[in-house]
Amino acid sequence: MTLLSATAGGRTGILQSATVGRVGNLLRIVLGRVVRAASLMLAVIVVTFLLLSLAPGDPTAAIGGDAGVRDAATAEAIRAEYGLDRPLIVQIGTYASRILHGDFGQSFVLNEPVWSAIAPRIGPTLLLSGVALVAAVVAGTLLGVFTARRPRKLISHVVTVVSIVGFAMPSFWIGLMLIILFAVTFPIFPIGGMNSTMVGSGFFEQAADTLWHLVLPAFTLGVIYLAQYSRLSRASMLEVLGSDYVRTAHAKGLAPRIVVYKHALRNALIPIVTVVGTQFGHLLSGAVVVEVVFNWPGLGGLAYQSIQQRDTPLLLGILLLSAAFVLVANIMTDLIYRIIDPRIRIRRTK
Known part of the structure; x- marks a missing residue:
């Protein structure tokens, strides 16, 4: 005892x-x-x-x-x-x-506290950037995995070419073409703004109307990153599929779907997570152009207005807030690293 x-x-x-x-x-x-x-x-x-x-x-x-x-x-x-x-x-x-002391100053032009001008626009920018980023990462990763499993098929080459073209096109041009095609020629989506004036006051009606206005700007902002993530995930997946442990999993008789999505995809996501974390600042800067094109009531349009009018306190407040968003994104990236790759936890706890 x-x-x-x-x-x-x-x-x-x-x-x-x-x-x-x-x-x-x-x-x-x-x-x-x-x-x-x-x-x-x-x-x-x-x-x-x-x-x-x-x-x-x-x-x-x-x-x-x-x-x-x-x-x-x-x-x-x-x-x-x-x-x-x-x-x-x-x-x-x-x-x-x-x-x-928590004082962001007074806006020169709006003649109101900077935080009062910024606060109502944080939600629309986070909504637009978040939806565009999630859609681009999910769709781009699935496209990359799909083409990596069929690297010599025609569909793989088509997706690669489309990705290169999408990555090369400027976001403002994409937005203008979408407005001309789907809001003017075929009036399916609204031209701009975040809400319609004639929509009802119910929660679900407001939410549905906001999502309907979100389709074109989110697609415009996310299509460039979708192209990049599809190419990156394809290259990463091809490298992982050629690894020894993947060949061993196939030799053990595991189903191809389990090998790809349970074993290979987890390691292939590491470079994608790295790019997502480092490019969050680029996503916010791209939102400036998209918000101006679609008249989206977010921080991008306010930043553009403050630059034109030399409103230094307002511009500084927006930039500081954007820097805080980037820092939070980097911290979240590190946490996702620990979930995806347990070896990072092991190395850091030694």
């Missing part, structure tokens, strides 16, 4: 030590990511301030209109009131200090 108790106590101590070590490792990782996130946010602020200071035009035109440009005294008063007469490094430090 004494020996068994000592053995059990030793095992408990080992498990407790391993748990403490894992918690400490997790805390170090979280702390490192917080530091990197703060550094990234500071870099976004500095770079944006520098770029906007080098851009042509006078910010007083956005604040005071024509009076702020024509009247020198009015322009100087506006600069003094908004702190635009201070050195650039002082402006950056002041803005960073406000961000730490």
Whole structure:
């Protein structure tokens, strides 16, 4: 009994030590990511301030209109009131200090808090980007797997050519062609916007109307990424299907569907997850063009408006929020890594 108790106590101590070590490792990782996130946010602020200071035009035109440009005294008063007469490094430090206190500033043009202008547009942008991304990843991966299982068939070459063409076409051109074809020539989908004015007030009616408006912009945003993910998944799947463990699974008599979708696809998804995590920022930048083309009430159209009008606080708020989205996407990518490939957990816990 004494020996068994000592053995059990030793095992408990080992498990407790391993748990403490894992918690400490997790805390170090979280702390490192917080530091990197703060550094990234500071870099976004500095770079944006520098770029906007080098851009042509006078910010007083956005604040005071024509009076702020024509009247020198009015322009100087506006600069003094908004702190635009201070050195650039002082402006950056002041803005960073406000961000730490949760104050994103006041929009020059809209004359309202930046967060109040941004908050209603977060949902539409996340809806558009999320639907486009999920559809592109799922459809692109399935197409890649389908063509990888039949690499010498005609359908495989057709999908490859279509993917290359889709990847080469600019998103604004795709959007305009879809509007001309499916909203003007054949009025199946609405031209733009997010909701119709004549739709009912019920939840399901509103949701169905939003999804109907979402079809064309989501397809426009996702078709380029669908082409890329189909090519990537095809190449990754061809490599995995030639692995030894896949040949061993076939030799054991497992069904081809089980070998492909249960064993091979899991490893083939790793490079796809990598691309999804690193390209989330590109997806948000592509949403700017799509939202302008389809008049989608998201952050993209607001960012375009703030660039045109030199609304520095509003543009900075949108960029900081976009950077936060990218950081969250990278963290989610790392978590998905751990689910797909257990070897990552093993290496990191050693």
